Amino acid sequence: MGQATFRIWRTKPEGGGEFRDYPAEVGEGMVVLDAVHQIQATQAPDLACRWNCKAGKCGSCSAEVNGVPRLMCMTRLDDLPTDQPVIVEPMQAFPPVKDLVTDVSWNYEVKKRIAPFKPRPADAPDGTWRMAQEDADRVQEFRKCIECFLCQDVCHVLRDHHKHEQFVGPRFLVYAASLEMNPLDTGDRVPELKKEYGIGYCNITKCCTKVCPEHITITDNAIIPLKERVVDEFYDPVLKLIQLVFRPRKK
Amino acid sequence: MPTDYQTFEHDVIVIGAGGAGLRAAIEASAAGVSVGLVCKSLLGKAHTVMAEGGIAAALANVDERDNWKVHFADTMRGGQYVNNWRMAQLHAQEAPARVRELEAWGAVFDRTADGRILQRNFGGHKYPRLAHVGDRTGLELIRTLQDHGVHRGISVYMERTVVRLLKDGDRIAGALAYDRERGRFTVFRAKALVLACGGVGKAFKITSNSWEYTGDGHTLAYDAGAELIDMEFVQFHPTGMVWPPSVRGILVTEGVRGEGGVLRNSNGDRFMFGDIPDNYKPQTAKDEEEGFRYVLGDKDANRPPELLTRDHVARCIVREVREGRGSPHGGVFLELQTFAQWFGKRKRGFDAAEHWKKKLPSMYHQFKELGGLDITKEPMEVGPTTHYVMGGVRVDSDTQMSRIPGLFACGECAAGINGANRLGGNSLSDLLVLGKRAGEFAARYAKETAAGQVHADQVDAAGRWALEPFERAGDENPFKVQQDLQDMMQDLVGIVRREDEMLRALEGLEQLKRRSARCKVPGNREYNPGWHTAMDLHSLLTVSEGITRAALVRKESRGAQFRDDFPNKDTANFGKVNTITSRGPDGRMQVRLEPVPPMPGELKDAIAAEAGGKLPEELK
Numbered sequence: 051m052g053q054a055t056f057r058i059w060r061t062k063p064e065g066g067g068e069f070r071d072y073p074a075e076v077g078e079g080m081v082v083l084d085a086v087h088q089i090q091a092t093q094a095p096d097l098a099c100r101w102n103c104k105a106g107k108c109g110s111c112s113a114e115v116n117g118v119p120r121l122m123c124m125t126r127l128d129d130l131p132t133d134q135p136v137i138v139e140p141m142q143a144f145p146p147v148k149d150l151v152t153d154v155s156w157n158y159e160v161k162k163r164i165a166p167f168k169p170r171p172a173d174a175p176d177g178t179w180r181m182a183q184e185d186a187d188r189v190q191e192f193r194k195c196i197e198c199f200l201c202q203d204v205c206h207v208l209r210d211h212h213k214h215e216q217f218v219g220p221r222f223l224v225y226a227a228s229l230e231m232n233p234l235d236t237g238d239r240v241p242e243l244k245k246e247y248g249i250g251y252c253n254i255t256k257c258c259t260k261v262c263p264e265h266i267t268i269t270d271n272a273i274i275p276l277k278e279r280v281v282d283e284f285y286d287p288v289l290k291l292i293q294l295v296f297r298p299r300k301k
Numbered sequence: 302m303p304t305d306y307q308t309f310e311h312d313v314i315v316i317g318a319g320g321a322g323l324r325a326a327i328e329a330s331a332a333g334v335s336v337g338l339v340c341k342s343l344l345g346k347a348h349t350v351m352a353e354g355g356i357a358a359a360l361a362n363v364d365e366r367d368n369w370k371v372h373f374a375d376t377m378r379g380g381q382y383v384n385n386w387r388m389a390q391l392h393a394q395e396a397p398a399r400v401r402e403l404e405a406w407g408a409v410f411d412r413t414a415d416g417r418i419l420q421r422n423f424g425g426h427k428y429p430r431l432a433h434v435g436d437r438t439g440l441e442l443i444r445t446l447q448d449h450g451v452h453r454g455i456s457v458y459m460e461r462t463v464v465r466l467l468k469d470g471d472r473i474a475g476a477l478a479y480d481r482e483r484g485r486f487t488v489f490r491a492k493a494l495v496l497a498c499g500g501v502g503k504a505f506k507i508t509s510n511s512w513e514y515t516g517d518g519h520t521l522a523y524d525a526g527a528e529l530i531d532m533e534f535v536q537f538h539p540t541g542m543v544w545p546p547s548v549r550g551i552l553v554t555e556g557v558r559g560e561g562g563v564l565r566n567s568n569g570d571r572f573m574f575g576d577i578p579d580n581y582k583p584q585t586a587k588d589e590e591e592g593f594r595y596v597l598g599d600k601d602a603n604r605p606p607e608l609l610t611r612d613h614v615a616r617c618i619v620r621e622v623r624e625g626r627g628s629p630h631g632g633v634f635l636e637l638q639t640f641a642q643w644f645g646k647r648k649r650g651f652d653a654a655e656h657w658k659k660k661l662p663s664m665y666h667q668f669k670e671l672g673g674l675d676i677t678k679e680p681m682e683v684g685p686t687t688h689y690v691m692g693g694v695r696v697d698s699d700t701q702m703s704r705i706p707g708l709f710a711c712g713e714c715a716a717g718i719n720g721a722n723r724l725g726g727n728s729l730s731d732l733l734v735l736g737k738r739a740g741e742f743a744a745r746y747a748k749e750t751a752a753g754q755v756h757a758d759q760v761d762a763a764g765r766w767a768l769e770p771f772e773r774a775g776d777e778n779p780f781k782v783q784q785d786l787q788d789m790m791q792d793l794v795g796i797v798r799r800e801d802e803m804l805r806a807l808e809g810l811e812q813l814k815r816r817s818a819r820c821k822v823p824g825n826r827e828y829n830p831g832w833h834t835a836m837d838l839h840s841l842l843t844v845s846e847g848i849t850r851a852a853l854v855r856k857e858s859r860g861a862q863f864r865d866d867f868p869n870k871d872t873a874n875f876g877k878v879n880t881i882t883s884r885g886p887d888g889r890m891q892v893r894l895e896p897v898p899p900m901p902g903e904l905k906d907a908i909a910a911e912a913g914g915k916l917p918e919e920l921k
Contacts, residue, residue, distance in 0.1 A: 077545075077546055078546065079546060079672070079673075080547045081671070090780065090831070091778070091781070091784070095780065095822055095832075096824030096828075096829040096832075097830065098829070099830075101511075101512065102346045102511040103346075103348070103351050104548075105551045105671070106666070106667065106670065107350050107351055107437070107440065108511070110343065110346050124671070126670070149828070154343065155459075158451075158459075166448065166452045172405075176401075178401055178418070179404060181409075181416050182416055183411065183412040186410070186412050190409055190434060190435070193409055193444065196350070197444075232407070232409065235407075
């Protein structure tokens with residue numbers, strides 16, 4: 051199928067970085083991660099990237115391909131214009147480590163702040179619960195998340211406005227939703243959603259939903275219902291929320 | 302120059318954060334000791350996420366006839382009776398509690414009509430036994446353990462690779478690791494150490510395993526003086542993707558067959574009906590109709606032949622391809638349409654596309670996005686892929702401790718429970734049951750023992766070894782050496798084995814060892830995959846040699862090992878023995894045979910009860 055050029059972000063030991071062009075052979079069905087591996091094996095053994103399963107199941111190989119946050123292992127070259135260089139760069143919302151690798155440790159810290167699952171007493175004497183499949187369905191959608199953090203990467207609250215201290219990001223709103231909507235869970239995270247997790251910062255642009263490789267309808271199914279719970283629970287929060295949500299943002 | 306390093310100290314260090322490592326860490330932590338969890342990747346990315354079909358446990362939610370004895374008998378039959386019976390017993394007995402516990406920690410399994418955990422059919426399991434979440438059960442399991450574990454005070458050290466275990470005399474004292482980000486060394490000092498490092502699949506070209514599967518746990522233990530057992534038994538999963546080339550080997554879950562998928566050759570024949578082993582005949586469907594009724598849960602029906610054990614199905618596929626009845630890209634066809642048509646005639650308004658998207662969501666996306674194929678409409682092309690190693694560190698059946706005091710192992714890098722062939726679904730239950738036991742006994746050991754000394758000479762030697770690829774004047778590219786190893790193992794020690802080919806493989810391994818000692822990597826120590834690969838070669842070469850030598854010793858075909866030159870079982874000579882691999886006094890690898898421990902009468906009865914009252918030859 052011929053050759054293509056991959057324009058890959060390389061960091062420099064002294065700091066900063068630059069795009070460098072690498073040619074790679076393109077075969078049928080190839081994905082961007084295959085090209086990165088080929089380049090590693092033949093031209094740049096120290097080219098850093100994370101990957102594990104190469105099947106879209108572990109969420110390790112997150113990067114930006116031609117400016118779009120994607121899993122490299124699920125981005126087929128025949129869906130890209132290979133007559134032009136394919137631009138591969140690291141996620142922009144996290145501090146760079148090296149080349150395509152970023153420091154995503156912030157996400158692990160955020161997760162610890164969210165109150166864990168706390169089930170109601172078991173329904174049956176053998177310590178088990180009963181749950182209808184349709185109730186499971188709702189939560190299972192959120193639990194499909196592979197923690198690739200592409201939604202965090204694309205979210206302008208984090209990416210452009212760097213509100214990492216005030217806002218947990220779409221991934222952890224989905225996580226909170228998976229706990230809040232679990233029929234067995236007895237925890238109440240609604241006050242935290244408002245105060246600590248910063249749900250009001252989300253103004254429903256749905257960018258996160260668009261980039262989710264697991265096709266989770268993050269905004270509609272997770273964030274909006276949580277926002278409604280926040281509205282319901284607080285005495286006079288409606289006006290405040292509208293202000294937060296619809297306040298014009300500086301670009 | 303002495304090696305520069307940072308030291309972290311814990312009562313128990315767990316190496317590996319897949320299902321087994323996480324479960325061990327949680328248990329040790331619950332016992333009140335300080336626990337460090339060290340992993341090569343980010344937390345939650347380990348190979349467990351790839352497990353699709355489910356967790357085998359005799360919950361009896363779907364078929365009330367199921368119980369631990371049937372699960373035990375199924376596991377032993379699947380393993381061709383060279384399993385460690387005690388591990389198989391503990392596994393079958395304790396798996397239901399481990400699954401229920403996951404639910405208490407937040408896992409959301411698929412449900413039965415009355416709201417209990419749903420269970421599905423799988424190869425070699427007599428009753429529907431696999432608790433599952435669509436076809437992403439492994440993700441559910443690892444995420445549940447991860448989210449539960451982070452609130453237990455476990456210290457997690459991510460993206461750190463252990464290169465050597467450190468000993469104080471005979472006992473374990475810690476481990477030396479490097480971090481990927483900066484390439485700095487870390488000494489983890491511990492009273493007890495649990496290996497949970499997964500498998501060896503990256504020794505082969507076509508594999509469902511990720512880059513992490515380089516046999517680290519096996520090699521760390523072997524280098525430290527532990528024994529390996531059953532190394533010849535490498536499971537080739539019958540159904541991996543074969544096209545396009547870049548996805549070759551990626552797993553297609555057995556759940557596809559569990560939900561009614563059938564295998565066909567290029568003539569359109571459902572070839573599995575033509576080759577059913579005698580010991581499985583009584584529990585295999587006689588015709589298509591009966592097989593489909595089984596899929597739908599008819600308790601009077603037997604399972605379709607596609608759900609025979611993995612070793613057998615994989616060999617049948619190889620035979621079809623070799624005899625010219627394969628698919629265009631060297632596999633066979635796996636299709637859902639026959640079942641959908643049959644079912645559609647019986648259920649009004651059956652929407653096949655919706656049904657499969659719900660039952661097999663990640664398979665649907667995997668083929669749609671990577672193969673450009675709609676599995677609800679078109680047949681898949683599948684062929685065998687290296688999937689799992691039954692062999693591993695030899696450990697005590699109750700405590701999971703190796704022969705090195707303080708060194709424990711669990712999950713895929715430990716061995717015994719699966720014998721010659723693992724049943725699908727038994728690895729997730731194995732890593733929960735035996736992972737928990739490893740954590741429990743490691744904590745107990747740590748409480749009863751003072752910490753050993755870390756000796757500087759060991760740290761220095763390991764550190765110098767790790768840095769050699771930067772300093773030597775070699776000319777070899779580690780990626781190329783790794784690729785040549787994978788090609789060779791695939792060709793010479795793969796699914797069909799012969800003595801002459803394996804002897805050639807041993808010579809090839811010696812050459813590859815020499816080449817790996819000449820590997821040179823450019824760049825610095827910061828996140829340098831070339832350097833990491835150069836170090837991984839040591840473990841890949843060690844386990845490859847272990848597999849080859851053990852496979853040579855077992856001059857018979859049993860379970861996952863198929864010898865073209867000894868195509869039958871030889872129960873008299875090999876049906877009651879395990880291969881034991883260890884480093885000899887001369888520093889060379891040696892393999893010997895040891896008898897399988899004798900099984901108590903009560904367990905023999907459980908097996909006979911499931912085999913028409915007759916005891917298999919191996920147990921007589």
